Amino acid sequence: MDHFTYRSGVLHAEDVSLEEIADAVGTPFYVYSTATLERHFKVFEEALKGLPHLICYAMKANSNLAVLRVMVRAGAGMDVVSGGELERALAAGCAPDKIVFSGVGKTEAEMRRALDVGIRQFNVESEPELRALNAVALSAGRVAPVAVRVNPDVDAKTHAKIATGKSENKFGVPIARARAVYAEAAAMEGVAVVGVDVHIGSQLTTLEPYEAAFLKLRELVGVLREDGHEISRLDLGGGLGIPYRRSNEAPPLPFDYGEVVRRTVGDLGCEIEIEPGRLIAGNAGLLVSRVIFRKEGEGRDFLILDAAMNDLIRPAMYDAWHDVEPVREPAADAPVGPVDLVGPVCESGDTFARQREMANVEAGALVAFRSAGAYGAVMSSEYNSRPLIPEVLVSGSRFDVVRPRPTYDEMLGRERIPGWLE
Structure with missing residues (x-):
């Protein structure tokens, strides 16, 4: 059992809409209940x-x-x-x-x-x-x-x-x-x-x-x-x-x-x-991502997300499955079809799911990866110089950012150029 449910057609973490969190912190992000x-x-x-x-x-x-x-x-x-x-x-x-x-x-x-x-x-x-x-x-x-x-x-x-x-x-x-x-x-x-x-x-x-x-x-x-x-x-x-x-x-x-x-x-x-x-921790967390593009390929469609393998490595590393749901609840009679869910990292391994049956979602829509509270954020990296994504904790109707997304300046500030290269 978890505390992530649809309310009035929008997926919530306890009493907080995931759309509200996305508006406040940007995407992608992890959220824990x-x-x-x-x-x-x-x-x-x-x-x-x-x-x-x-x-x-x-x-x-x-x-x-x-x-x-x-x-x-x-x-x-x-x-x-x-x-x-x-x-x-x-x-x-x-x-x-x-x-x-x-x-x-x-x-x-x-x-x-x-x-x-x-x-x-x-x-x-x-x-x-x-x-x-x-x-x-x-x-x-x-x-x-x-x-x-x-x-x-x-x-x-x-x-x-x-x-x-x-x-x-x-x-x-x-x-x-x-x-x-x-x-x-x-x-x-x-x-x-x-x-x-x-x-x-x-x-x-x-x-x-x-x-x-x-x-x-x-x-x-x-x-x-x-x-x-x-x-x-x-x-x-x-x-x-x-x-x-x-x-x-x-x-x-x-x-x-x-x-x-x-x-x-x-x-x-x-x-x-x-x-x-x-x-x-596993079912106590979601990874929420936004669709950047819906791309028609040769014989298959792709949902290109703003989350990537550096944010959630389990599918690339273990061939792991995560259920993925639209944050906006699809209608009961909404058409369903196969799509590949992929990220923007320049590797074919940056794929979350292949030919996954999903209700139709378009660019700009939010999707949620379930069971992402364990071995998600802890295994993430800054590959492709992508900042670590925020982590958010929800308690009832309250939420707070418990790890903020670093700025590019903060990322670069951790490194040094030796004097002889100045």
Whole structure:
């Protein structure tokens, strides 16, 4: 469910017309719904009700400070994967003891900063990282709480570029080597084992891979406890999918995911940590763009938009689908036909959809890309020297620009011409 609906023939974000926002900030822009963000977080809380747990929002999905503040006020912790994300989480008001640091390539500087602020735990992904973290902690006179990420070799049945739990993926320690890694950690003075971590991928549309991974995790916890390790936390990662095609997709609900958690690991006496990102932010955001031209090609028509692949890279990178709707609601009997939706970047890859069946829209019309709140603005760039587009947060009848569009002078001002070229 989201809070983007037609009212009096115009698509709204909560109580605000998208046409009103377009008039105020220009196009293209991203718009996020506070009510949808809050609702999706609450659904996860209800799914794990009765279990000791912490929901750490995976901020790589959408790390806008205003979005993070909404999550913090709702009670979320944060899952960060870089030093920059750590600083964003702190700036948004997240308590350090609710921050989990994931990622395969933490630098010593990032480790030191996280230790200094006192984060909840490091999800360690390899033996070299464990040894580096131990050295940094000892040099700082601190002890780093760690959960080792194990790779269960489970096929998440998702896109190859976002699968993380198979043996050929770069993530985690092979589960067969976990006992040795935990034994090494137990002998270190700069780290303290607090739990086990697993994450098998993103945009999962079935629960069977979760069950397989969690059952392997359950068996591992028993072995580690027999070895004398105190395992008090289970970090189960995130990855639950969303319906990008509303007409024919129905991914599992958080409640069903929660039942899998209860059935597989709910009786182990551990605090459960989960890290949803896409499911919280994805359907909480739209990308709104204006049609520049309608072009008749050889055997097909094109809608040339003012949004481009640098604004929303998912279709070019993953062949991803986004439902696209006119902001002005088409009449029930409006003619529908196939069009290619493309952007102005000088690459054929700058294509959002091919032969998409849509009601007729002409130059000047606004269109909205649904399910664009996750991995949209965070993956954008200034390719072709196109400014990053505004991000807008709506709450009821209010809206505000939470990241403005930079001017060309601001873009150019970040660069320098060396003196010898003057």
